[in-house]
Amino acid sequence: MSSLADKIDRLFTTIRTNGREYTYEEVARGCSKLSGGTFSKTYVWQLRTGQRDNPTKRHLEALAAFFRVPVAYFFDEDLAARIESQFALATAMRDADVRDVALRIMNLDDQTRKSMVRIIQEITQMRQPKTDSEQTSGS
Structure with a gap:
């Protein structure tokens, strides 16, 4: 079973912009716009590294929307496995x-x-x- 930090890390490493990972600042700014609330780059970093592991529903919804995955990706292991197999295909197709x-x-x-x-x-x-x-x- 993958941790929340593992799943967020996979989102960063797989879903890219212009061939590179999103920065913490870009994710925080995008999540703030999507959620209508505050989201700091430090908080995003903490979630990705596992230093924070209990985000609010609003924060998870914003992360899911930003990376264009269903919010259930963070909770449903079967769905997460299916999505991650799609990530693997997308990553392979970059080669x-x-x-x-x-x-x-x-x-x-x-x-x-x-x-x-x-x-x-x-x-x-x-x-x-x-x-x-x-x-x-x-x-």
């Missing part, structure tokens, strides 16, 4: 090589695309380190 491969695979017919997926799965399995039992059995 030019990954994007190039994905775009090329999209243009293949269904059978060829499935073959490519199997090849990638096999390569991934080959590159995984062997466990101790596999190494001693000679696998």
